[in-house]
Amino acid sequence: xxxxxxxxxxxxxxxxxxxxxxxxxxxxxxxxxxxxxxxxxxxxxxxxxxxxxxxxxxxxxxxxxxxxxxxxxxxxxxxxxxxxxxxxxxxxxxxxxxxxxxxxxxxxxxxxxxxxxxxxxxxxxxxxxxxxxxxxxxxxxxxxxxxxxxxxxxxxxxxxxxxxxxxxxxxxxxxxxxxxxxxxxxxxxxxxxxxxxxxxxxxxxxxxxxxxxxxxxxxxxxxxxxxxxxxxxxxxxxxxxxxxxxxxx
Amino acid sequence: xxxxxxxxxxxxxxxxxxxxxxxxxxxxxxxxxxxxxxxxxxxxxxxxxxxxxxxxxxxxxxxxxxxxxxxxxxxxxxxxxxxxxxxxxxxxxxxxxxxxxxxxxxxxxxxxx
Numbered sequence: 001x002x003x004x005x006x007x008x009x010x011x012x013x014x015x016x017x018x019x020x021x022x023x024x025x026x027x028x029x030x031x032x033x034x035x036x037x038x039x040x041x042x043x044x045x046x047x048x049x050x051x052x053x054x055x056x057x058x059x060x061x062x063x064x065x066x067x068x069x070x071x072x073x074x075x076x077x078x079x080x081x082x083x084x085x086x087x088x089x090x091x092x093x094x095x096x097x098x099x100x101x102x103x104x105x106x107x108x109x110x111x112x113x114x115x116x117x118x119x120x121x122x123x124x125x126x127x128x129x130x131x132x133x134x135x136x137x138x139x140x141x142x143x144x145x146x147x148x149x150x151x152x153x154x155x156x157x158x159x160x161x162x163x164x165x166x167x168x169x170x171x172x173x174x175x176x177x178x179x180x181x182x183x184x185x186x187x188x189x190x191x192x193x194x195x196x197x198x199x200x201x202x203x204x205x206x207x208x209x210x211x212x213x214x215x216x217x218x219x220x221x222x223x224x225x226x227x228x229x230x231x232x233x234x235x236x237x238x239x240x241x242x243x244x245x246x247x248x249x
Numbered sequence: 250x251x252x253x254x255x256x257x258x259x260x261x262x263x264x265x266x267x268x269x270x271x272x273x274x275x276x277x278x279x280x281x282x283x284x285x286x287x288x289x290x291x292x293x294x295x296x297x298x299x300x301x302x303x304x305x306x307x308x309x310x311x312x313x314x315x316x317x318x319x320x321x322x323x324x325x326x327x328x329x330x331x332x333x334x335x336x337x338x339x340x341x342x343x344x345x346x347x348x349x350x351x352x353x354x355x356x357x358x359x360x361x362x
Contacts, residue, residue, distance in 0.1 A: 035270055037262070037356040041280070041288075044258045124251055155251035158287055183334040184287040217335040219323070219345045 045159055048127035052134065052162025059141040061134075062245050065161050067185060068169035069178075070151030073195045075103045077169060077228040077237075078146055082110045084238050089245065090143035094133045096125040096150045103148060113137055124155040127162055144245065153182040164244070165190040172196050172203055176210035179217050186217040191224065193237060198227040252292040255354070256300040262356060263306055272361035275306040279358050285318040285334055285351035318351030 040046065056063050066074050075095075082091055093114040095103040104116035115137040117129055130147065139145050147163060149156040157166075168189035170178055173196055179186040186192065192214050194207065207225065214221050224240060226233040263275055282288050290313050297311045318331035324343035331351065337344045 032276060032360050032362050033272075035266060035272070035359045035361055037266065037358055039262055039356050041255045041258055041262075041354045041356065044261050122251075122254060124254070126254065154287060155254075158251060159254075180335055187334050213335075216337075216344050 042158060042160075045127050048131055049160035049162040052127055052131050055131075055134065056145070056162060056164075059139075061139055061141065061143055061145050063145040063147065063161075063163045065147045065149055065156070065163035065166045066169060067149045067153070067156045067166055067189065068151060068171075069153045069174060069182075072151070072169045072171040072174065073228050074148050074151070074169050075106055077193065077195060077226075078148060079106055079110055080228045080231065080234055081146075081238060081241070082107070082112050084234060085144070085241070086110065086112060088242075090140045092137055092139045092143060092145050094125075094130065094137065094145070094147045096148060098123075098150065119150055123150055123152050124159050125149050125161060126159050130161045144241070153178065153185045157184040157188040167191045167193060169193045169195050170210070172200055172205040172207075176206045177213060179210065179213040183217045186214050186221060189218070189221060191222045191240070194223060194225040195228055197225050198230040198232055252288060253296045253300060255288065256293065256296050259356060260300055260304050260306065263304070263359070266359070267305055267361075270361075273305060274362050275309045275359050276362060277310040277312060277360040278306060278356065279312045279314060281314050281316050281353060281355050281357045283316045283318065283351040283353045285331060285348060286354045288354050290315070314357065316351055316353060318348065320346035320348045320350075322346050 066078070068074050078093060085091065091112050093107045093112060095107065095114055095116045096119055097103055097116065098119055100118070101116045104114040107114035115133050117125060117133055119125065125147065147161055166189040168185055170192060172194065194210065200207070211223055214223060224233070224236045226237055228234065267273065280293070282290060293313065294311060301307050301309060319328060320331045321328055322338035322340060322343050323345040325338060325341040327338070327340045328349070329339045329346060331346060331348065334348065336346060338346050
């Protein structure tokens with residue numbers, strides 16, 4: 001039995017859809033009637049997200065939802081972050097990809113527990129799947145949980161997973177106008193990590209323009225520039241992370 | 250195509266209402282979609298029949314109403330219309346406008362039997 005949603009299905013990957021019809025034996029008036037619903041399309045997901053958030057708060061688990069387009073360097077960033085912090089705090093990782101265990105394998109190689117969710121045809125992680133993954137992974141209290149979402153700058157922006165913050169990773173090889181092209185994600189994120197800055201001499205990427213565009217979409221977004229592979233300014237990010245962990249209620 | 254996931258959420262919500270409000274079939278469903286939400290109405294229409302097949306909303310009519318994007322300018326405090334999340338204020342040109350309407354996507358009402 002699932003400890004979070006009570007859906008009775010222990011496995012982390014299932015659709016939770018009830019395809020059977022519910023027949024009612026009540027007396028029905030066969031005439032048409034109007035029912036006011038006024039309910040958010042995402043209300044199911046949001047309810048699961050709030051359950052996750054309550055669980056994280058109760059167990060003092062600081063959770064980030066990492067989002068980006070494919071190839072922005074999320075997994076490399078996580079591996080380097082883990083290597084920098086694993087002696088100081090407990091870390092766990094949930095990996096989301098359409099297929100393969102590759103990313104979870106890379107995380108496990110650092111000695112950190114990781115669970116891979118294969119979303120199949122879905123282009124994002126959802127809060128229900130995260131609830132099950134947290135149970136299966138047995139995420140320890142007083143820890144940092146990183147959720148690496150499916151590489152996609154559109155769909156994951158809508159799905160609250162119960163995280164403290166969405167962190168959007170943008171690499172300088174992608175183009176400085178991504179915040180304007182995919183505004184939903186930059187609007188939803190609290191922090192933008194501008195990655196692969198070691199490649200700036202070789203690409204036509206205007207950092208100032210990119211920051212201007214990101215602030216245009218989201219005036220409150222924080223921005224850290226770094227290179228995960230070369231380690232440049234990685235400490236700006238790990239310091240941010242440690243400061244967040246300290247200020248957790 | 251997160252519209253499919255959204256429609257699957259809709260299907261679950263319909264089932265809950267069918268149980269609590271005792272109906273067997275949905276004839277028409279009206280969704281309100283904000284102009285600034287990341288939902289593509291055509292993709293919703295495209296996925297609707299597929300997702301609702303074999304459910305109590307099979308063959309239901311899907312009606313979409315768009316809610317215009319509105320915001321309050323962070324500088325001149327005027328209420329202004331917005332077409333994208335990063336539109337500057339149409340009154341004073343200030344780049345930052347706080348969205349007040351148009352980000353929603355919800356099931357408004359149903360016609361059921």
